[in-house]
Amino acid sequence: MKAHIERKKSQFVVVASIATELSDVMVVAKEISLAAANAKAIAYRAGEKARGFQPITDFINELARETIELVNQINEQASALYETTVKEYRYEQANKQFKTVSALSCEAVYKDSLVPIAAQLEEELEEMRYQFKNQVDQLLDQLSEIMHPARAARVIAANSRIEASQAGEFLQSLLTVAESVDKAAELMYTNVQRCRSSMAMMEL
Amino acid sequence: MKRTTLFDAGYQWIVFGRDPNKAENLIDTNQYMIRTANRCLLLDPGGTELFAPMLAAALHYAPVEEITDLFASHQDPDIISSLGLWDQALPQARLHAPAIWEGFLRHFGCEKIEYVPIEDAGGTIDLGPVELELIPAHYLHSSGNFNVYDPKSKILMSGDIGAALESPDAPMFVEDFSAHVEKMRFFHQRWMPSNRAKNDWIKRVRKLDIEMLAPQHGRIFKGDDVERFLDWFEALSVGSAVQV
Ligand SMILES: [Fe+2]
Ligand SMILES: [Fe+2]
Numbered sequence: 001m002k003a004h005i006e007r008k009k010s011q012f013v014v015v016a017s018i019a020t021e022l023s024d025v026m027v028v029a030k031e032i033s034l035a036a037a038n039a040k041a042i043a044y045r046a047g048e049k050a051r052g053f054q055p056i057t058d059f060i061n062e063l064a065r066e067t068i069e070l071v072n073q074i075n076e077q078a079s080a081l082y083e084t085t086v087k088e089y090r091y092e093q094a095n096k097q098f099k100t101v102s103a104l105s106c107e108a109v110y111k112d113s114l115v116p117i118a119a120q121l122e123e124e125l126e127e128m129r130y131q132f133k134n135q136v137d138q139l140l141d142q143l144s145e146i147m148h149p150a151r152a153a154r155v156i157a158a159n160s161r162i163e164a165s166q167a168g169e170f171l172q173s174l175l176t177v178a179e180s181v182d183k184a185a186e187l188m189y190t191n192v193q194r195c196r197s198s199m200a201m202m203e204l
Numbered sequence: 205m206k207r208t209t210l211f212d213a214g215y216q217w218i219v220f221g222r223d224p225n226k227a228e229n230l231i232d233t234n235q236y237m238i239r240t241a242n243r244c245l246l247l248d249p250g251g252t253e254l255f256a257p258m259l260a261a262a263l264h265y266a267p268v269e270e271i272t273d274l275f276a277s278h279q280d281p282d283i284i285s286s287l288g289l290w291d292q293a294l295p296q297a298r299l300h301a302p303a304i305w306e307g308f309l310r311h312f313g314c315e316k317i318e319y320v321p322i323e324d325a326g327g328t329i330d331l332g333p334v335e336l337e338l339i340p341a342h343y344l345h346s347s348g349n350f351n352v353y354d355p356k357s358k359i360l361m362s363g364d365i366g367a368a369l370e371s372p373d374a375p376m377f378v379e380d381f382s383a384h385v386e387k388m389r390f391f392h393q394r395w396m397p398s399n400r401a402k403n404d405w406i407k408r409v410r411k412l413d414i415e416m417l418a419p420q421h422g423r424i425f426k427g428d429d430v431e432r433f434l435d436w437f438e439a440l441s442v443g444s445a446v447q448v
Contacts, residue, residue: 090313094292097256104260113267114259114293121292 012089014202015082018139021191022078025146026071028184028191032153033064035184039160039177046170052163053174059156060181063149067188070146077142081135088132091125136199143196150192153185205261208376210416210424211357215240215333219418220261222372223254232372233282234420236361238354239265240332245273247352247361248283248420255286259293268293273329274317276301277363278346279308283420288313300329300338302348322350339408341365343401351409358415365405366433367391368422378423381432387422389440396442406438 039057043050098118105111160178167174205224211217221234235258236247244266250258262271271294276284279302287309290297295316301309303321310319322338329336329352339351344365352361368374368387378384396402417425417433425433 090288091292094289097289098293100256101259101263104256105263108260108263110263110265110267113263113269117268117293117295 011085011202012082014198015078015085017198018078018195019075019082021195022071022075025188025191026068028188029064029067029071032060032067032181032184035177035180036060036064039174042170042173042177046167046174050163050167050170050174053160053167056156056160056163060153063153063156067146067149070142070149074139074142074146077135077139081132081139084128084132084135088125088128091121091128095121095125136202140196140199143192143199146192147189150185150189153181153188157182157185205257206376207261207264210418211354211359213357215331216265217354217357217359218265219376219424220258221376222374223257224372225257226372227253231282231369231421234418234422234424236418237262237265238331238334238336240334242270243273243331244271245275245329245331245336246271247275248277248363249274249286249290251282251285252289255289258286269296272297273331274299275329275352276305276309277341277351277361277420278302278349279305280346280364283363284309285312287317291315291317302346302350304348324348326350339412341405343396343398344405345395345397353412353414355413358413359418360409360412360414360416360430361418361420363420364391364395365437366417366419366422366425367395368419370422374423376424378425378429381425381429384423385436388436391421392437392440393442393444399442402437402440402442406434410434 036057039053039060043053043057046053095118098114098121101114102111102118105114157178160181161175164171164174164178205220206222208219209216210219216239218237218239219234220237221232223232226232230251230253233248233250233254235250235254238245238247244262246262274290274294274297276299284301287299291313298318298320299314300320300322303323306319306321324340324342326338326340328338334354334356337353337355339353339360341349341351341363343349346364349363351363351365353359366388368384369391370387414430415427417430
């Protein structure tokens, strides 16, 4: 029972910490989006010299947009999971209490009246555990999905460096853009990885 | 859990308390039940820790589906922190509780049970053979607080008013009023905040014909001890944590 309560506690903590990690990812995604806007402006001023850079800025922008959308979806999923965790916790508690009631009421005239309600609760609890597992799987899927834009961002950052080298006097500004995209992507990668490993530690 | 019948004439009043398995650091509480032919009302059903022993005790008198009503005099944890569990056990039941506490009490979990708010002026609960009166007792000690008066049995369930802090094996009834006073004094001086509220309640309650004054902690007052309690409480100055 003790181990069980510990497990529940860790679920609450894990689900809550996902929300924190994700709000950081969101900040990062918005930074990338800003970097894309900067890059676009620089590339525009650089004209011919930064021709190769222009499609890259569109990529960066698209990437940021996609990330923000995914984070929103993951947030929704995480709060649904949190709700299930709370509900499941309440049902677990009631289930445990009902068992105590039946042990305490063995001499009571109406002891049997609780049986159908306890059975129903057990059934709903089973259903909820199933739902919980499903929601965790979905969340893990979404978390691995968000790794794609993070990885892509790093590739784009590398390409940006190459393109920047042809941009003459705009080299430094474009390198800065590439640097910030790379840093943001790395942060995102670390955060999401942390979410995934803490979820993996959560015993199901 | 000790079970004592207080009244039995067409319907019953039963008090539950003195739970021998209760942890020592929890305050001892009295829970009350009014049982009619096909319904059952639990008054101040108690804290989470008390849910299992309380439901087990109630099953001596009524099947779960006939426990149709709960009453919470106020929002305290020793009164009703068990709500989330009753919500699972009695999905069809109604909870009668102060209107101002609704948003607070729902934090204990109240999804299936219907919350029937009691407005400040009071109200009634019709159980069939008896219509109970909900008597305002605000600020004694909670800012939204009600007593339950049964005009047929002449029992006033007074919640924290009349409460005494004493050992868990104490008798159910007051036997020696003057000896009992010392067990009540600190509780009333410290937990009750307002002399004005106290006097208002005393005026209201003196108009009722009361045979038993039944608090949520300690012992029940019978007969002349009811009047003795009202006199004692009237003379007592409360709100002691603030030095004037
Ligand atoms: Fe209280
Ligand atoms: Fe109390």
